[in-house]
């Protein structure tokens with residue numbers, strides 16, 4: 001057996017930035033490289049795993065796709081991550097490259113730190129941390145404090161604590177990156193794209209490359225093989241949480257809503273957009289039954305931008321459940337959201 005370490009790429013990026021879409025593109029274009037995936041998702045509907053398994057790519061068979069749902073990968077390293085990796089390496093056909101999709105709320109640095117564990121360190125190396133960025137969300141100021149509001153508050157009181165959890169997660173993900181993908185360029189004009197790129201470059205480490213992309217379409221040759229050995233370079237990756245590595249996840253809230261079958265896809269999407277706007281929902285995703293349709297509807301919302309398509313036929317005997325994961329900042333009004341969505 002070769003003693004060479006297997007490279008692992010960590011794909012980070014805020015909720016809905018396009019991580020799954022990018023990984024799907026890698027799977028479909030990886031040529032003859034044997035890949036394995038570890039997917040860590042927030043909420044237990046398992047949308048990302050389903051999407052990636054549906055690619056049916058020969059070089060990444062189902063047994064090479066491990067989902068670690070619920071919880072933060074970086075906080076459950078010993079219980080979940082290490083055993084999952086060990087099982088993967090025990091396969092007769094070991095993967096050539098492992099891709100780890102973190103949840104959109106995960107901080108990448110503690111996960112890179114997991115590669116310092118002896119069981120992992122001797123066999124794997126972090127080839128690179130890739131930060132996928134929703135360019136439109138940055139352009140809309142999603143991750144910046146509302147400067148006017150801060151100025152007003154500052155005028156009213158002497159000291160101000162304006163911790164913004166979205167900004168912190170976003171900045172941590174960017175500061176840990178070896179490569180930044182400015183995604184969703186189709187939603188930006190050239191001036192916006194240039195401004196966003198400048199902001200990203202200033203938040204990333206020096207000399208980190210930025211690549212613009214639409215739907216994560218970047219050649220796997222650019223993404224894989226960075227040879228960064230990030231686990232040896234942790235001190236150069238600043239985090240808001242360096243002083244308190246045992247971070248908690250109290251800033252965000254997620255829950256699953258079950259819905260009756262929708263009578264009409266377009267009406268459902270309009271309702272979801274209204275709810276997302278009214279409650280400042282960050283992410284909604286899941287599968288829905290539409291009455292009279294043999295296919296299930298995949299619904300993907302990032303803020304109030306909702307995409308949907310029928311992704312596959314319901315299998316015979318499969319429960320036609322309609323379940324959506326809803327994620328937002330702490331204080332989401334679950335009852336009001338569930339009530340609004342339950343309305344016909």
Ligand SMILES: Nc1nc2c(ncn2[C@@H]2O[C@H](COP(=O)(O)OP(=O)(O)OP(=O)(O)O)[C@@H](O)[C@H]2O)c(=O)[nH]1
Nearest residue numbers: 014015016017018019020021104184214215300307
């Ligand atoms: N307009 C546009 N939409 C995109 C692009 N890339 C991805 N999307 C859409 O954005 C939504 C979220 O994409 P995902 O790939 O699921 O994002 P993610 O980062 O894996 O999401 P989480 O795992 O929930 O954090 C989906 O509806 C995608 O179709 C893009 O370049 N342009």
